[in-house]
Amino acid sequence: MEILELKAEKRTTKGKKGTKRLREERQIPAILYGHKLDNVMLCFEEGQFARILNTGARMVRLAFDDKKESVLIKDIQYDYISDRVIHVDFSRIDLDERIKLRIPIELFGESAGVKGGGVLTHVMKDVEVECLPIAIPEKIRVNISDLHLGKAIHVKELPVLEGIQYISDPDAVIVSVHQPAAEKAVPEEELLAEPEVITKKPKEGEETEAKSA
Amino acid sequence: MRLMPKRVKYRKSQRQKIKGNATRCNTVAFGEFGLQSLEPGWISAQQLEAGRVAASHSLPREGKLTIRVFPHKSVTSKPIETRMGKGKGEPELWVAVVKPGTILYELSGINEEIARQTFNRMAHKMPVKVRLVQRRKIV
Numbered sequence: 001m002e003i004l005e006l007k008a009e010k011r012t013t014k015g016k017k018g019t020k021r022l023r024e025e026r027q028i029p030a031i032l033y034g035h036k037l038d039n040v041m042l043c044f045e046e047g048q049f050a051r052i053l054n055t056g057a058r059m060v061r062l063a064f065d066d067k068k069e070s071v072l073i074k075d076i077q078y079d080y081i082s083d084r085v086i087h088v089d090f091s092r093i094d095l096d097e098r099i100k101l102r103i104p105i106e107l108f109g110e111s112a113g114v115k116g117g118g119v120l121t122h123v124m125k126d127v128e129v130e131c132l133p134i135a136i137p138e139k140i141r142v143n144i145s146d147l148h149l150g151k152a153i154h155v156k157e158l159p160v161l162e163g164i165q166y167i168s169d170p171d172a173v174i175v176s177v178h179q180p181a182a183e184k185a186v187p188e189e190e191l192l193a194e195p196e197v198i199t200k201k202p203k204e205g206e207e208t209e210a211k212s213a
Numbered sequence: 214m215r216l217m218p219k220r221v222k223y224r225k226s227q228r229q230k231i232k233g234n235a236t237r238c239n240t241v242a243f244g245e246f247g248l249q250s251l252e253p254g255w256i257s258a259q260q261l262e263a264g265r266v267a268a269s270h271s272l273p274r275e276g277k278l279t280i281r282v283f284p285h286k287s288v289t290s291k292p293i294e295t296r297m298g299k300g301k302g303e304p305e306l307w308v309a310v311v312k313p314g315t316i317l318y319e320l321s322g323i324n325e326e327i328a329r330q331t332f333n334r335m336a337h338k339m340p341v342k343v344r345l346v347q348r349r350k351i352v
Contacts, residue, residue: 058352073352080239080314081251102351114275120322121277126351180274186215194304195221 004052008044008064019087028085032062032071034092040064042090049085058101058136062090070095070133093133100167102126103137105158105174109145113177118149124174127155128167135163144175152176216258216284217307225289225301235314241348243279244321246328252341255308256317258284263338264318271331276323281316282309311341 011029013022019029022043032040042064052060053076062069075089093099104126114120127140140161142153156170231253241247261280268278284307291302311317318335320328329345336343 053350056350076352078349080249081234104351117274119277120275122321125348190215195218195224197224198220198222 003059003061003070004055004057005068006044006048006052006060006062008042008062010064011041011043014041023084023086028088030088030090032069032090032092035094037092046085049088053085056138059093059133060090072099072101072133095133098130098132100128100130101136102128104139106139106141107144107175108141109143111144111147111177113147113149113151116149117180118177119180120144120147120175120177122175124155124168124172127158127174130165130167131163137161137164142174147175147177149177149179216261218283218285221287224287224304226286228288229310231310231312233312235312238281238316239314241316241319241346243281244277244319245348246320246323246325246332247281247316247346247348248318248332248335248339248343249346250311250315250317250339250341250343251313253312254341255286255288256282256284256311256340257288258307258309260338260340261309261317264335267334267338268318268320268331271334272320273323273327276327276331277321279319279321281319282311284309286310316346317343 008030011018011022013019014029022029026046027043028046028049030042030044032042042062057073059070059072062071070093071090072093073088074091076085077087078084079086105122105124107122111118111120129137131137140158142158144153147153152173153175154170155166155168155172155174158166158174235250239249261282261284265278265280268276272278286308287304288306288308289302290305317339318332320331323331325347332343332345
């Protein structure tokens with residue numbers, strides 16, 4: 001896997017106002033941490049990072065202060081309305097050290113259970129693995145064509161990939177096929193019923209009845 | 214499906230202002246596609262149900278729909294031709310309060326083309342502007 005380079009600069013501006021100003025200049029604030037070294041506050045061009053994200057890369061080579069470091073993209077914060085990246089976390093990594101990260105699972109094939117009238121439920125959409133940074137897979141492909149009604153595929157049944165160890169619970173379900181649940185008919189009285197009020201005070205008559213009892 | 218709470222602390226609530234953007238329920242969590250609100254507003258239980266019915270008519274058998282909001286708030290109204298005063302009216306409908314960014318519905322087990330078609334039909338039932346969003350890639 002080719003490691004792409006990201007040119008960044010050190011930043012001194014921090015806090016709400018400082019980062020807001022950076023974002024107005026189409027820069028993304030970021031932080032670099034890990035390996036018990038000091039945290040470094042960085043910023044880089046938005047377009048440059050978007051190009052890296054489009055390739056699906058999980059690892060980049062950060063270039064700042066005349067040095068280059070291999071880093072893992074640990075977290076990305078988005079603005080949920082404009083879809084812009086607002087902050088990135090980078091974690092320092094050693095290329096010879098195994099790292100833990102989550103890899104997306106992709107299903108392929110047409111399930112035999114679905115053909116027989118079942119409903120496919122993709123429970124686990126990503127799985128935690130341990131591997132070397134250079135061997136990070138883009139995704140794990142799972143064939144579901146042999147998945148029959150009432151059956152499931154678990155983490156322990158995932159394809160064995162060289163140099164990759166699955167960390168997630170081996171008995172965790174990834175995908176299952178089951179009978180479609182029939183919609184329960186709610187009685188009309190229940191549909192029209194008012195919600196029960198928890199703080200409702202008992203009426204005078206009820207109170208005296210309760211006392212006499 | 215009964216789209217109103219089973220138990221409430223108080224029957225009636227004040228109207229309140231809807232301020233800011235959604236800070237929770239703003240990511241696609243259960244499916245691959247989501248219908249995101251772009252405006253603040255109230256979505257009534259009937260409108261939510263209308264959206265669900267529109268989806269069930271449009272979806273092929275394998276698609277799965279998740280409703281991410283619930284009408285927790287009661288809205289009262291006074292009977293027509295009634296003089297003002299004499300206290301607050303009776304609960305008339307139940308609504309879900311949504312902010313810009315809230316994910317209203319999610320779809321899974323279908324391709325983008327069908328998701329777009331289904332959400333387009335559902336959008337016509339919504340009282341707020343909405344758009345389709347996809348599940349984000351993990352990092």
